[in-house]
Amino acid sequence: METNKRPMLYTSLLLSVLFLSFTASVLCQEVDDEREFDYIRGSEMGPERWGEIRPEWATCSTGEMQSPIDLLDARVKVTPRSAEINRLYRPTRAMLRNRGHDIELEWEDDSSRIQINGTEYILRQSHWHSPSEHTINGKRYDMELHMVHQSRDNQTAVIGLLYKIGKPNHFLSKLMNNIRLISETTLELDVGIINPSRIKMGGRKYYRYLGSLTTPPCTEGVIWTLNTQIGTVSEEQVSLLREAVHDHAEENARPLQRTNGRNMRLYAHMIKNRQE
Known part of the structure; x- marks a missing residue:
């Protein structure tokens, strides 16, 4: 049983590292999909609301x-x-x-x-x-x-x-x-x-x-x-x-x-x- 668990553990750790690396890379990039935000002051997707649109955009606020x-x-x-x-x-x-x-x-x-x-x-x-x-x-x-x-x-x-x-x-x-x-x-x-x-x-x-x-x-x-x-x-x-x-x-x-x-x-x- 122990020999089966170790490869699974290593695989899980590797996937976690790759996921975190990918996530860090994505968060460094500007968003290309302009439909998710706009520049209109006071609108639901305007600059004052960017940080509320998606959890990963919270830093905007x-x-x-x-x-x-x-x-x-x-x-x-x-x-x-x-x-x-x-x-x-x-x-x-x-x-x-x-x-x-x-x-x-x-x-x-x-x-x-x-x-x-x-x-x-x-x-x-x-x-x-x-x-x-x-x-x-x-x-x-x-x-x-x-x-x-x-x-x-x-x-x-x-x-x-x-x-x-x-x-x-x-x-x-x-x-x-x-x-x-x-x-x-x-x-x-x-x-x-x-x-x-x-x-x-x-x-x-x-x-x-x-x-x-x-x-x-x-x-x-x-x-x-x-x-x-x-x-x-x-x-x-x-x-x-x-x-x-x-x-x-x-x-x-x-x-x-x-x-x-x-x-x-x-x-x-x-x-x-x-x-x-």
């Missing part, structure tokens, strides 16, 4: 390190130098997807990555919010791009870039026709080889703080890096992104969250491209 936040100079500690964010991005095949609550560009392999404090984070996807989710000294911008990276142990690091109305955004211009093709659909398109390094990150200063995903399940522990240099985007480009998604997500910015005394730093050394 109870979390103490939620994003986005206002990056107020009076609360930010200026740090003259820091270790660079080493960025190694390579041209990679990508899929463009209409998730209903945003337009997402997903890279298909692990060849593009960044390094923060000795940890490598693989570039998984980018998506757009309009208006911006983060604000600087109370000012909200016209668009915000999130470049979402994930480490081998499912930790998340996001680079955020802010934009104001002005000249067309060069990177977004390359995707305009494809975005029109998936407008108001649930389609996804293979858009071929896309070089993420074409997403320009100018300037030499950036904000850093510890926050969360800005959509359910609002997982915390996300390392946020926001470039202080404001890029430009045309009114046509912003309008297209808004029209492409469903009506309830034309303005897909989560309301500002409480800072709860978190450390926010302004670093004076920007992202560094790395060659291999």
Whole structure:
């Protein structure tokens, strides 16, 4: 009897470990099914209710390190130098997807990555919010791009870039026709080889703080890096992104969250491209 129980015990333990690993991985990801939540203030599925919709989304209501936040100079500690964010991005095949609550560009392999404090984070996807989710000294911008990276142990690091109305955004211009093709659909398109390094990150200063995903399940522990240099985007480009998604997500910015005394730093050394 004892010899029969041990294999069953080991199998049970293995399944438990695999289940927990899978669950941790799932909870780190943003929800793709936009039908389960929306951005309409006061609605049953609106931002104020996200934490009540599903048990695993409770952090959206109870979390103490939620994003986005206002990056107020009076609360930010200026740090003259820091270790660079080493960025190694390579041209990679990508899929463009209409998730209903945003337009997402997903890279298909692990060849593009960044390094923060000795940890490598693989570039998984980018998506757009309009208006911006983060604000600087109370000012909200016209668009915000999130470049979402994930480490081998499912930790998340996001680079955020802010934009104001002005000249067309060069990177977004390359995707305009494809975005029109998936407008108001649930389609996804293979858009071929896309070089993420074409997403320009100018300037030499950036904000850093510890926050969360800005959509359910609002997982915390996300390392946020926001470039202080404001890029430009045309009114046509912003309008297209808004029209492409469903009506309830034309303005897909989560309301500002409480800072709860978190450390926010302004670093004076920007992202560094790395060659291999």
